[in-house]
Amino acid sequence: MIEDGAIPAARIARAFDAAAAYDAHAVIQRQVADWLAERIMTVASSAPRVLEVGCGTGFLTGAVLPRLAGADWLMTDIAPAMLERGLAKYPGVRGRVMDGEYPDLPGEAPFDLIVSSLAVQWFADLEAGLRRLADLLAPGGRMLVTTLVEGTFAAWHEAHRAEGYAAGSPVYPPVDSLKRMGWRVETRRFEQRHESAADFLRALRAIGAGTPRDGHRPIPPGAMRRIARRFEAGGAVATYEVALIEIPRPRSG
Template identity: 50%
Template sequence: MNVPREKVRRSFATAPDYDGHARVQRDVAEALAARIAMLDLPPSPRVLEIGCGTGFLTEALGHVGIGGDWLITDLAPEMVERCRARLGESAHRRFAVLDGEYGTPERAPFDLICSSLAVQWFDDAPAALSRMAGWLAPGGHLMVTTLGPGSFTEWRAAHAAEGLSAGTPAFAPVSTFRECTVTIENHVERHEDPMAFLRGLKAIGAQSAEADHRPLTPGQLRRTLGRFAQSGCEVTYEVVTCHVCRAS
C-alpha cells in the first residue's frame, strides 16, 4: 500500500454519506459476523475491533449474539464517534482512537480481534496481522476481511484500454498472508453510470489514490469513463478473509 496515512484518515473522517453508499461494506461485515459467530469463543469474550467505521461489523456482531467486553477502535476520531452514536454507551463497550497497524491497544490479550475492510489501507497488511496475532489470548481468534488485488479490475481495465494507469491502491497479494487461513469471495456491484461509481467512492471516503498517481486530464477521464461504461459499470471487490487461531 502506498497511500499516505493522514490522507486515508481525512478521507474517511469527512465521508459525507458512508452508510448510504457502502452497500458492499455492509454485506461483507454481516458475512464476517456470521463467520465469527461459528468460532469457539468464551461465553464473555474480550473483543478488539480495528477500523470500526460507522459500526457495520460492531452492530452485526451484536445481532449474532457476540457479547463480552469490547474495545472498539478506528484511526479516525470522527468514525469512532459515529460508531458510538450508532451503538450507544454501555459499560461493556469502550471506544478509542487507535492506529491498528502501529499503535498498541489497552488491556490485551483478547479472545477475538476482528476487522472488516480496514486493513487494506495498512502499509503492510500481512505484517500487521502477524503483530495483531500477538495480542491474542491462548485459544483466541483473529478474523478480518481485506481487499485483494483482484478488486476494481474493471476500473483498471478501463484505464489500461486508454494506455493509462488507475490510481487504485495496490492491495497485498493473497499469497503474502502466509500465517493465516484464507478464503476469497468476489462481490460485484453494478452502478447506474460511471459517475455514480465515482460519487459512491467519494461518499464513503475510499477515493484515496496511490501517492505517486498523476490525476487524469479532463480528456483522459472522459475517455476512461466511456470505456468503463462499455463494460457495464460493474466493479468487483475481491474480499479476502484471514483467520488466525492461537494455540490454547
C-alpha cells in the same frame, strides 16, 4: 510486505472523517460485514474480550454484538468522526481512536477475538500490521479480518490500461501472497453496478475510499472521458475481491 504507493495514515483518517454519508453508500461494506459476522459466530467463545480494528460506523459491531452475550467489545478506528458515529449507535460499548497497524492499547490485551472488516487493506505493511495485532491475542484466541485483494475494480483498471494509464486506486495483494504467510484464507466476490463512471467515483468518495495512492498523477480530462466510456460500456460494474483471513495466536518461543 509494504504495498507500493501506500497512502499515509493521516490522509486516510481525513478522508474517512469527511465521509458523512458513509452509511448510505457503503453497500458492499455492509455485505462483507455480514459475511464476516457469520464466520465470527462459528469461533466466538462465551463472554469474549473483543478488539475491533477499523470499526467505521459500526456495521460489524451491529452484526455481531447482539448475538454475542457478555462480550466486552472495544471499537477502534483511525478516524475520530467515524468512531464517534459508530459509538453513538451502541451505548455502553467502549471506543478508542487508534491506527490499527500500530496498536497502542496499554492495559487492554489480551483479547479472545480481534476482528476487522475491510479496514486492514489500508495498512502500509499488511503482514507486519496483522502480526502485531495477532500478538495481542489470548491463548486460544483468533483474529478474523476481511481485506481487498488483487482483482478488485478489475473493469476500472482494465479501462485505464486500454488507454495507456494506471488507475489511482490502491494496488491490492494477490491471494497467494496471503496464503504463503501460513494463514487460512478464503475469498468471495462482491459486485456493485453503478449508473456511470462518475457515479462509481462519487460512491468511493462518499465512503472515504476515493483517496489516490501516493505518486499517482492526475489523468488528462480527455483520457478520463475515454476511460469512463470503456468502463460504462462494460456495465459500470465495480467488483470487490475480498479475502477472509483467520489468524491464530502465534506460538510462543
